Amino acid sequence: MTENHKREATAASGELPNRRAILKTGAGLSAFVGGVSVPSLSMAQAATGLPLAVPEWMKEQGRPILSPPYGVPSPFEKDVVRRQRETRVTDTAATSFSPLQNSFGIITPNGLCFERHHAGVPNIDPDRHRLLVHGLVERPLVFTMDELMRFPSVSRIAFLECSGNTPNWKSVSADFGVQQTHGLLMCCEWTGVLLSTLLDEVGVAAQAKWVLAEGADAAAMTRSVPIAKALDDAIIVYGQNGERLRAEQGYPLRLFLPGYEGNMNIKWLRRLKLGDQPFETREETSKYTDLMPGGKARQFTFVMEAKSVITRPSGGQRMRGGPGFYEISGLAWSGRGRIDRVEVSTDGGQSWHEAELQEPILSKAVVRFRAPWRWDGKAALLQSRAIDETGYVQPRHDELVDVRGVNSFYHYNAIQTWRVDSDGRVAIHVA
Amino acid sequence: MWRSSRFFVVLIAFLFNTVTIAHAAERLGIGHAVSPQDFAAWDIDVRADGAGLPEGRGSVAEGREIFARVCAACHGEKGEGKAVPGAVGGFDRLVGGAGTLDKASPTLTVGSYWPYATTLFDYVRRAMPFSAPQSLSNDQVYAVSAYVLYMNNILPEDGVLDAKNLPQVKMPNQDGFITQDPRPDVKSKD
Secondary structure, eight states: OOHHHHHHHHHTTTOSOOHHHHHHOOHHHHHHHOSOOOOOOHHHHHHHOSSOOOOGGGSSOOOOTTSSSSOOOOGGGTTOOOBOSSOBSOSSSEEEBOOGGGOOSSOOOGGGSOEEESSOOOOOOGGGOEEEEEESBSSOEEEEHHHHTTSOOEEEEEEEEOTTOOOOSSOOOTTOOHHHHHOSEEEEEEEEEEHHHHHHHHOBOTTOOEEEEEESSTTOOEEEEEHHHHHHTOEEEEEETTEEOOGGGTTTOEEEOTTBOGGGSOSSEEEEEEESSOOOOGGGTTSSOEEOTTSOEEOOOOBOOOEEEEEESOTTOBOTTOSEEEEEEEEEEOTTSOEEEEEEESBTTSSOEEOEEOSOOOTTSOEEEEEEEEEOSSOEEEEEEEEETTOOBOOOHHHHHHHHOSOOOSOOOOOOEEEEOTTSBEEEOOO | OHHHHHHHHHHHHHHHTOSOOOOTTSOOOOSEEOOTTTTTTTOOOOOTTOTTOOSOEEEHHHHHHHIIIIIHHHHOTTSOOBOOTTOBSOBOOOSOOTTOTTSSSOOOOTTTTOSBHHHHHHHHHHHOSTTSTTOSOHHHHHHHHHHHHHHTTSSOTTOEEETTTGGGOBOTTTTOEEOSOOOSOOOOOO
């Protein structure tokens, strides 16, 4: 493939005018789009290389089947990868970010799910893995993977977000794109056994109030989970997007707590211990607590509140086609349930327009929103805000910081602003 | 779905008084019974009330030697943490920060922030030293915990820790946590 072809492949990845989107535009949105005229195609045509030639890949057989047996993305997509934000002192207690700027729909492909490990990724032989359930139970039991997979199963599409996602409390880095600001987010179909099913099997004692979940990694990661959550919608997961969990996501077994902060979804799960009080682990005292103005800290702040972000156009991208039609596209989610509405602004929040929500709109899953936009070539400030089924409205930065100060580190969910410059560059905006 | 269909099965079994079929309180019979001896090596958690603390003891003096040999390379000779050129963050500081929690740039350490001393034992036993987790004996974990508390002026120089007195150590920030989640706490003006 020539350099030219590669450039074309990237140019085609989203910013061509989309007539169907214009036609599908609801009446309420037409004012937002402006007058619907045929968009200028000059830039796009220039990139296609007229007259159209028959390319070499039509003149020979392509690759045979099974090359490779486990499919991988096209080589042209080699830049769509997880990235580290900055070098840390170790690369096992570390984080990598999902490329949300390249995402479509709501499902995060398994190879692009963000990573947050505290002691690296263990290489676990599933035949030697065991889950122990004990403590305040009628009969402590140990399960093999085969046994766990004999239980009645459930599947659910749900998001998982690290509570440290979006570090905008004190300042923003000018070169951060949506991968760096919001890339600690994934949404997958998770398959496993309801934790309540397993707890029926061991018999929960009446005094049990908390469940300690422990991982089989070198951090032996532990968090305490309220029994109400354990009996509600917690899942012991072995499947992710139609295949076994990826090692980075806890293979062969993880805890999944829909809507709760990422760290609690213990990976490489080996042990559940029921107790009558929280276990006060390092990850629920020293870390994953929110320091408030005045010096007190909030503990056990589990739910991820409603949040949204525009993924395209977003920081680091360019309005390649020049002035004209673009679709604003992004993700919204709430740990409290369904997203009710997403609104989009192109003038920094002075006026808001309701975005279209793409089905399916699922509880505690990300939803894809989109809004048609005719860019006039002038500077613009793009924002989105989510409203969930409880009526909660995603706050502005100043509203959030007024209450929480700037030292709480976790659970930042304020509105994100991307600045579009008149030269077509898109970058993070400092309010 | 499963719950309701299971209820249905129970109902049918009840109505027709036929075979005994699994019901809500009955087991599917999957898994193996275990006794505490079977999982002693895994049962390593320690709670704030001291539940789970093993036998053993360790002194500040013993801890000083272990810390210098095993921990200081990353956390610094005096637990002051360590910066690494070219890397963000550095290795965690374990000492200091008293009185900074309400300041513009607070320093969160075992001494200034952690509410329970038992958490230190639990964490070091399961996760430290980073390069060789679960390699220290219980006595060594008591000792090195004692030394970290000593460096934070929480234990005296002749201090000794064991299962009895560790839960009694009062941490400076023990009352620093709000345990009821007050959210939603931010109201956006629509």
